[in-house]
Amino acid sequence: MSIDIRSLKERRRRIFSLIRKELDTLVKDKVSMVILFIIPICVITLIGIGEFSLMGGLVELYIIDYDDSDESQEFIDTFKYNTTAEVSVKVKEDFNMTAEEFEEQAKEKLPTEEIVAYIILIENFSENLKNNKSTELPIFIDFIDFFSAFSAQASIMDATVHYQIINQQFESDLFYFPVMKPVESLNILQIAAPFLVSIMIFACINLITTQCIVGDKPLKRLLTTPTFRFEVIIGKIISYSILAILQIVLILLFLEFVFGIQYRCLFIELFLMLLLFAVNSVVIGVFFSSISSSRLQSSQLFLFFFIMMLLITQIVRIPAIVNFLPLEQATAAFVDLAYRGKTLLDIWPNLLNLSIITLFFFVINIVYFQYIKKEFV
Amino acid sequence: MGKLEEIKKSIFRIRGLYIKELKVLLKDIFAMFIIYALPVFLVLFLGGVFGGNGTGGDDGGGGLASMMGGGLEIPTIGLIDNDNSEGFPNIDLSKIFVNKCMQYEEAEEVEIIESNNQTKLEILLGQGIISAYIIIPEMFEYNLSIHFPTILVVVIDVLELSGFQASQAIIDVIIEDFKEENNFTGVFDYEITRANIPETGRQLFSGVSLFFPMVIFAIASLTGAQLIVSDIPKDRLALTPANKFEIILSKLISLQTLMTSLILILLILSYFLGLQIRGSVFDFFWILFLCALLGIIYGLFMSSIAREPLEALQLFIFVFLFQIIAVLFVQNELILSLLPLANTSLLIVSIALRGQSPLSEYIYYLIQFSECIIFFLAAYIFYKRKKVLL
Numbered sequence: 001m002s003i004d005i006r007s008l009k010e011r012r013r014r015i016f017s018l019i020r021k022e023l024d025t026l027v028k029d030k031v032s033m034v035i036l037f038i039i040p041i042c043v044i045t046l047i048g049i050g051e052f053s054l055m056g057g058l059v060e061l062y063i064i065d066y067d068d069s070d071e072s073q074e075f076i077d078t079f080k081y082n083t084t085a086e087v088s089v090k091v092k093e094d095f096n097m098t099a100e101e102f103e104e105q106a107k108e109k110l111p112t113e114e115i116v117a118y119i120i121l122i123e124n125f126s127e128n129l130k131n132n133k134s135t136e137l138p139i140f141i142d143f144i145d146f147f148s149a150f151s152a153q154a155s156i157m158d159a160t161v162h163y164q165i166i167n168q169q170f171e172s173d174l175f176y177f178p179v180m181k182p183v184e185s186l187n188i189l190q191i192a193a194p195f196l197v198s199i200m201i202f203a204c205i206n207l208i209t210t211q212c213i214v215g216d217k218p219l220k221r222l223l224t225t226p227t228f229r230f231e232v233i234i235g236k237i238i239s240y241s242i243l244a245i246l247q248i249v250l251i252l253l254f255l256e257f258v259f260g261i262q263y264r265c266l267f268i269e270l271f272l273m274l275l276l277f278a279v280n281s282v283v284i285g286v287f288f289s290s291i292s293s294s295r296l297q298s299s300q301l302f303l304f305f306f307i308m309m310l311l312i313t314q315i316v317r318i319p320a321i322v323n324f325l326p327l328e329q330a331t332a333a334f335v336d337l338a339y340r341g342k343t344l345l346d347i348w349p350n351l352l353n354l355s356i357i358t359l360f361f362f363v364i365n366i367v368y369f370q371y372i373k374k375e376f377v
Numbered sequence: 378m379g380k381l382e383e384i385k386k387s388i389f390r391i392r393g394l395y396i397k398e399l400k401v402l403l404k405d406i407f408a409m410f411i412i413y414a415l416p417v418f419l420v421l422f423l424g425g426v427f428g429g430n431g432t433g434g435d436d437g438g439g440g441l442a443s444m445m446g447g448g449l450e451i452p453t454i455g456l457i458d459n460d461n462s463e464g465f466p467n468i469d470l471s472k473i474f475v476n477k478c479m480q481y482e483e484a485e486e487v488e489i490i491e492s493n494n495q496t497k498l499e500i501l502l503g504q505g506i507i508s509a510y511i512i513i514p515e516m517f518e519y520n521l522s523i524h525f526p527t528i529l530v531v532v533i534d535v536l537e538l539s540g541f542q543a544s545q546a547i548i549d550v551i552i553e554d555f556k557e558e559n560n561f562t563g564v565f566d567y568e569i570t571r572a573n574i575p576e577t578g579r580q581l582f583s584g585v586s587l588f589f590p591m592v593i594f595a596i597a598s599l600t601g602a603q604l605i606v607s608d609i610p611k612d613r614l615a616l617t618p619a620n621k622f623e624i625i626l627s628k629l630i631s632l633q634t635l636m637t638s639l640i641l642i643l644l645i646l647s648y649f650l651g652l653q654i655r656g657s658v659f660d661f662f663w664i665l666f667l668c669a670l671l672g673i674i675y676g677l678f679m680s681s682i683a684r685e686p687l688e689a690l691q692l693f694i695f696v697f698l699f700q701i702i703a704v705l706f707v708q709n710e711l712i713l714s715l716l717p718l719a720n721t722s723l724l725i726v727s728i729a730l731r732g733q734s735p736l737s738e739y740i741y742y743l744i745q746f747s748e749c750i751i752f753f754l755a756a757y758i759f760y761k762r763k764k765v766l767l
Contacts, residue, residue, distance in 0.1 A: 171564045
């Protein structure tokens, strides 16, 4: 009998039955199915139809004119009427103030949302331009909101270049107007897609999987049958991965056919890379579920890992950690495959990294569930 | 008098239920550890304790990305020198620019790939091997020598945001340095002051508006989402004089107590790691307090409509993920104003970081209070309609 239950055929049969049981349970949960597949649709649609601008919209500026000359007025007029940027300029006459009073007001307003920046036209503005062909231009930009600051800086550069062209006033200077490549990636959904797809797959699959052991009430009874513990783990990983396959296909097809995102690689390559990432999310989820003793604990572990991963990939970017995070690897691999037209062979470092992490957690899961987790004994 | 007595009894029951709820929450030591570890790690990461650019000291680079407080990677940039013109006696200005780039390479701030083939650099850019390339144009030296501006060709790959930020920042720094060293002021000698950036804790300052509400809301709503649906003895409570309003209210107060202690930990740690804000700490505390309250009420609402703990968790992912992505990528003010994460983020920027009066953003407070009332009442109604199984 013991030989029989250990035979490969029997093991395969049991694992297959476990997969069927898991999938039956998952598919019966209509709400979870709807949420699992509705989230990507909602989020992609929201971004796909929404407006997004890297430039922070209208730039509110104060120009403090101490010079009161024709040149300084012309400079102000360039900002008001002759720029390509959206700028709203206020001068001291708008408030019936002296230049000093207006500068004080600008200092007070700069930390608020009323203005993004102010420019001071110094007393010898026109004289300097006539005699030295150059003048100082003190600019104060509020950097609390960096998008607005970026926008203000670009608008000021744009207007001053226009002023120079209109007045044919030039001096030794070095400019550059960055050319963004590839041009079509200025579509927000296209820019966001690699991160968006990765984060959605990770969050949905990982969180659902965190409940697979800790929330499996009949598991204790199941382990009294001739089923090995590692078979349970394998069964769970495969069944959740099947669910992930459906989610990946839905996301990729929705992006391609509804929002026209062009992939420069074979669909199957992108799919396989994302599948590896999804399996990675599943094994990490199973790990969280194995080490937790309540549903709340496992979902909190998910939250901890998710927020830390988001923080490190988006802001802190500690080199020693960031390259080992699945989200970073999947996002980079998505960009390389879908937008740079690379093949799976070209992105082997990302795949190797994801595979090692997956294998590591898989082994940990087996060892932990087989030898360490005693709750079911 | 009878009504007063009834209120007194109700308060007494709520107090009892509150203690019971608090004990239940605190009993799960592992869950509590994660609840408190998450914000602590968040602040430590943002504060630069584990590396990155957290200390936020101005390294002289002054690029846009460093102003954001982001930890910049070393970008790889291609460089082509097409200039053969003459202008200044005894010097080769384009060579000086190339050497300036090399200086930054030696300082390990950039990696330079020199080439004379733009097609090769285009291919490298397309493959993601370089994140930008610069072409020094023909007539570079001559134009500068006759007091004329020169326009560098700069092509940047926008597919990877971190590389894009890092390359733009370093190109700005190299150009500024080159101009300053060679006294090329241009018609306008821009003296740009980057105002309102704190001297310490820059990374914390830049991350606080997004990550503090994210952590507070997530913990509050995730824990709240399990409070009703996973509460096994709640049905037995129906045998006691406690009514469902008292039960749900006590759950809200007990979790809010925990969240308040968590907010205090966040604020104290941030203060020690150098976070500087223009607004008052009390205003900052109340913004986070309201965020936590809203998170719990959202959680209770999800918990009251869910039939299974898993369903409540799935609702939580939906709400949480939707908000994160909306905050990051959506700019429609109407949509954002209805989302607690976006609302709190805006209040933190305006009131805590900018130091504006709380009254200036009263509309967002009003929206949050309204959401609190609406979702609490909805949670209560759904909870009341739930059948008790004894």
